[in-house]
Amino acid sequence: MPEIILSMQDITKTYPGVVALSNVSFNIKKGEVHGLLGENGAGKSTLIKVLSGAIKPDSGKIILGDTVYSHFEPRKALDLGIVVIYQELNLIPYLSVFENIFLGNEIMKHKLLDDRVMIEKTRQILKNLQINIDPKQKIKDLSIAYQQMIEIAKAVSQKANIIIMDEPTAPLSKTEVDNLFTLIDNLKKQNISIIYISHRLEEVFALTERVTVLRDGKHISTLDTCSTNRKKLISLMVGREIADTYPPGGYEKNKKVLEVEGLTGKKFKDISFYLKEGEILGIAGLVGAGRTEVGRAIFGADPLVKGKIFIQGKEVKISSPKDSINLGLGLMPEDRKEQGILLKLSVKHNVTLAALKSILKRTFISYRSENNIVNQYIKELGIKTPHLEQKAMFLSGGNQQKIVLAKWMASKSKILIFDEPTRGIDVGAKQEIYELMRKLTREGISIIMISSEMPELIGISDRILVMSNGEIKGELLKKEVTQDKVLELAAGFSGLPEECSDEVK
Numbered sequence: 001m002p003e004i005i006l007s008m009q010d011i012t013k014t015y016p017g018v019v020a021l022s023n024v025s026f027n028i029k030k031g032e033v034h035g036l037l038g039e040n041g042a043g044k045s046t047l048i049k050v051l052s053g054a055i056k057p058d059s060g061k062i063i064l065g066d067t068v069y070s071h072f073e074p075r076k077a078l079d080l081g082i083v084v085i086y087q088e089l090n091l092i093p094y095l096s097v098f099e100n101i102f103l104g105n106e107i108m109k110h111k112l113l114d115d116r117v118m119i120e121k122t123r124q125i126l127k128n129l130q131i132n133i134d135p136k137q138k139i140k141d142l143s144i145a146y147q148q149m150i151e152i153a154k155a156v157s158q159k160a161n162i163i164i165m166d167e168p169t170a171p172l173s174k175t176e177v178d179n180l181f182t183l184i185d186n187l188k189k190q191n192i193s194i195i196y197i198s199h200r201l202e203e204v205f206a207l208t209e210r211v212t213v214l215r216d217g218k219h220i221s222t223l224d225t226c227s228t229n230r231k232k233l234i235s236l237m238v239g240r241e242i243a244d245t246y247p248p249g250g251y252e253k254n255k256k257v258l259e260v261e262g263l264t265g266k267k268f269k270d271i272s273f274y275l276k277e278g279e280i281l282g283i284a285g286l287v288g289a290g291r292t293e294v295g296r297a298i299f300g301a302d303p304l305v306k307g308k309i310f311i312q313g314k315e316v317k318i319s320s321p322k323d324s325i326n327l328g329l330g331l332m333p334e335d336r337k338e339q340g341i342l343l344k345l346s347v348k349h350n351v352t353l354a355a356l357k358s359i360l361k362r363t364f365i366s367y368r369s370e371n372n373i374v375n376q377y378i379k380e381l382g383i384k385t386p387h388l389e390q391k392a393m394f395l396s397g398g399n400q401q402k403i404v405l406a407k408w409m410a411s412k413s414k415i416l417i418f419d420e421p422t423r424g425i426d427v428g429a430k431q432e433i434y435e436l437m438r439k440l441t442r443e444g445i446s447i448i449m450i451s452s453e454m455p456e457l458i459g460i461s462d463r464i465l466v467m468s469n470g471e472i473k474g475e476l477l478k479k480e481v482t483q484d485k486v487l488e489l490a491a492g493f494s495g496l497p498e499e500c501s502d503e504v505k
Contacts, residue, residue: 301333343392
């Protein structure tokens with residue numbers, strides 16, 4: 001049997017009003033991929049921060065090899081071979097790819113940085129990971145997906161004994177996920193241990209030997225992956241049985257609430273489509289297809305080169321997010337940390353940020369109205385926070401995502417653009433968001449949903465547009481959509497719905 005190389009015993013960590021971890025124990029074997037599961041707020045992030053030295057536990061011990069530690073300092077954890085790839089990216093935007101990969105482990109020559117060697121080593125690492133990026137390119141110029149891949153490359157370069165991956169595939173395309181799986185298999189062969197955190201249970205079953213489930217800061221169970229199933233794991237995570245289905249659609253009407261004609265921007269061209277009242281319109285495509293850029297341009301976050309936008313049949317000019325908000329549009333961005341939420345502001349101020357006009361009484365904010373609105377959405381969305389004044393930075397990623405959604409619900413937006421709405425969200429919260437999306441469509445709200453998760457797109461969308469290389473390659477109706485058809489169009493093959501084929505011929 002593989003030896004246990006690390007053991008965490010009775011780890012406890014509390015914050016004001018919150019018990020993040022309560023006597024949690026966890027161990028990992030040499031060369032093992034060990035899944036760490038739980039809903040947002042279950043304690044997963046806190047546990048790995050204890051292991052990486054980012055936070056100090058109140059009590060408990062960590063046993064690594066034959067040595068017992070009360071806690072680690074970050075540098076000590078790195079020196080011991082413990083590397084974390086956090087869900088929230090930890091790169092320096094204005095440094096290059098190679099400078100980020102070797103940050104803290106620079107290669108020197110005669111007391112000077114040896115850029116040539118670091119660039120060449122970075123190029124080799126990227127080649128092995130099948131990442132086609134110039135080592136001298138700035139991080140700020142890369143997409144979220146590529147930034148995530150650089151985090152993985154950085155961890156590999158540090159020759160870790162234990163690598164902790166927190167939602168590593170969330171922003172990745174299928175091809176990039178396959179590349180990551182191949183890399184993980186290679187790491188296992190080198191007896192490197194991996195703690196794998198993911199809400200995508202299909203990945204957990206494909207990769208892991210064992211899984212540990214946390215709930216409400218407590219250790220619930222550790223199981224051999226081959227001895228359990230999806231339904232049991234979900235039940236352990238949420239403490240109850242939940243429906244694992246997509247709510248039915250069919251609420252859309254014939255009225256077009258949004259039309260775009262010939263939209264052209266930096267990474268897309270000649271985009272035309274419509275959105276009906278009460279409809280969920282999915283936009284699919286591989287990473288780099290231009291999906292996110294189209295959504296941001298419609299919202300006014302990025303400039304348009306040309307094109308027209310119509311709302312309720314009337315042409316509108318959108319040059320900034322303020323214009324969109326006034327017209328009833330809302331955007332849940334792909335990168336919530338940088339673009340969707342103000343981490344240093346409270347939950348209350350984040351939720352009401354786009355709805356200040358509705359809580360003004362003459363020229364002053366009505367705190368009663370503000371508190372009522374915030375409490376309403378905290379309850380409706382199940383946002384876990386000790387109080388309204390809690391800073392958003394202290395909440396889990398899933399709860400931060402819910403705050404972004406609450407902001408646009410509070411603003412009474414009639415058209416919502418959701419870019420990766422369930423990225424980093426646990427299975428229980430995903431189901432809640434799907435139900436909420438359908439509730440919104442029943443109330444006449446229309447949704448554009450950009451997603452990399454194929455089952456999600458197929459399950460929740462009424463129609464799907466597929467993009468490739470900045471262009472729309474096809475449209476698929478609910479009754480005709482299949483994963484194969486979506487992937488074929490995403491690969492760049494133009495197509496039409498089957499009922500149009502004969503007519504075209």
